[in-house]
Structures are given as structure tokens and as C-alpha cells.
Amino acid sequence: MSMLKNSWLGLFFRVVLGGIFIYASLDKILHPEQFARIIFNYHLVPSNIINLMAIILPWVEFGAGVLLIAGIWPRAAGTVLTGLVAIFIVALSINWFRGVNLECGCFTVSADAKSAIGELILRDVALLLAGLQSIMASPRAWLTD
């Protein structure tokens, strides 16, 4: 439990998690059209909000990532990113169950970037744990909370 709440470990996870999300958002911010196509391929989102999601989601990833690293509202930012990861896990799992082979749209909008869904889910579970730790870590290390 003390590991879970260790504030320096929390800082580490915040930088890693925030950095990953900032990095992941860039290609999607630059190519909203391709990202919309990837969201469509998940077959989970009603067609009339696909574009809206492609516009907003990358900026929320980016913004929450920046705040998390900067230590501004870190728990709120961590909560947003952890919530996103949880949603990604559900979306990937549903498509895994359906047997759909899809581009995850995680870090790139390139159509060639295909990975085994099982690996993607494992990766997201690791991110989820990092996110939970960053939320639970006691707010001592380098926070402006």
C-alpha cells in the first residue's frame, strides 16, 4: 500500500502517463480525418458523433497530459486519462470479442499500424495501473495542488 501511495513513484508515473498521452495525441491532432476513420472502424460510436469525437478526444488527451506533467490539478488530469484508458480497454475488448482486426489509433493514424488486440489491452492495463497510482499517490512531490 505504501508503494501505491509513494509520491515520487506517483510523480514518475505522472510524467510517463502524461508523456505517453501527449505523444499519442499529436498524430491525431494533425490528422483528424484519418482518426475519424479509425473511430468509425471500432463500430461503437453513433455515426453522427464520430467526427466530433475525432476533433475533441486528441485535445483532451493532450491537455490532460500537459496538466498531469505540470502538476496542475494532477488528480483531475489523472482521473481523465485513467478514465480514457478504461474506455479504450472496453472498446478494444469488445472488438477483440467480435473478432475484428482493427487499427487501434493509439499512437498513429497510419493504416499500417496493426497490433494484436491482446497486446494492446495488456498495454492499456499497465497504463491503467500507472494512472491509478498517480491518482492515489499522496500529493507531496512537486504538486501545485
Added chain:
Amino acid sequence: MKNRLKKELVRALLLVFVWSLVAAAVNTVSPRRIAWVGPWPSTFGEDSAAVPPSYTEDDAPILRLQEAFAMFQSPEVVFIDARDPADYEWGHIPGAINFPFDFYDDYADSVLPLISTSAQVVTYCGGADCELSLYLARQLSNEGYEHIFIFFGGQTAWEEAELPMEGDDS
């Protein structure tokens, strides 16, 4: 503790809201802006049995269920199941060869010699939501196959029409 939680959740919502505004502002002025509502076919309606959006006019021609079944009657036509071996073994179109696109390199050496490049080839996978058949068709086209067709209805349409099956579940 409860207040603390509430405070963080309000902040989280505010964070999402503010960055949504940023996103909307950027999408208003950016040269890369996209329409607020895109021309996507309804995911939940009848159109969902349509063609994957990554399909282009340069890709191999598409077969409807009736056309696929008509070709199935001809012994010269080779059906290729692009799904994973487990799915294939569970049930597939009779006589279809398993060539899992996800393991293309592992299977290419053993499967490709079995099929003449002049043969009529039909690729399929799980159904309209599945693009393995499309990717396999593209790959086969690169290998020199000239008569490729894609049956996007795939295993799902075949099963729903109660056409003959082969495999553990048949």
C-alpha cells in the same frame, strides 16, 4: 473524503470541457479542419453490412452472398479464409483454405504454392466488420494473383443464410 472526490470530479469535467473548447476553436480555424458531422454510414443501421471504409475502387471486386454462393458451386474457385486458425476450425465455408492474414508470413510458403496465380480466388473473413479479407486480397494481388474477389459478407452472412459449413461447429 467525499468532498475531495467531488472536487476532483468537477475539475476533471471542467478539464474536459475547456479542452473541448480548445479543440473546437482549433477545428474552426485549422486548415486541417473536418466537418462536425461526418458522412459515415450508420453503424447500427442496415448499412452496417456494407463495405469497410478502407475499401477503394482499386481493390478487388466485391461479391454479394448470392454471387459468392454461385462461385462456391464451381470446383475451380478457391475460397480463402483470412481469419485466425481457431475461428477457421470452429466453422468455415466448405473447402476453404485457411490463410490467416495476421500470420501471413508464416503461412505464405505453404499456402501460395497450392493456388495457381491464374485461379479464381475468393477471400473472406468474419463479416462486414472485418477487413482481413480486404488486406489478404491486396497482398495476393501483389503476389501476382489476377482473379481475386472479396466476399465481405463472410462467415457471418454465410452462416445466417444457413449455407453448408465445415468445421467443429457444423
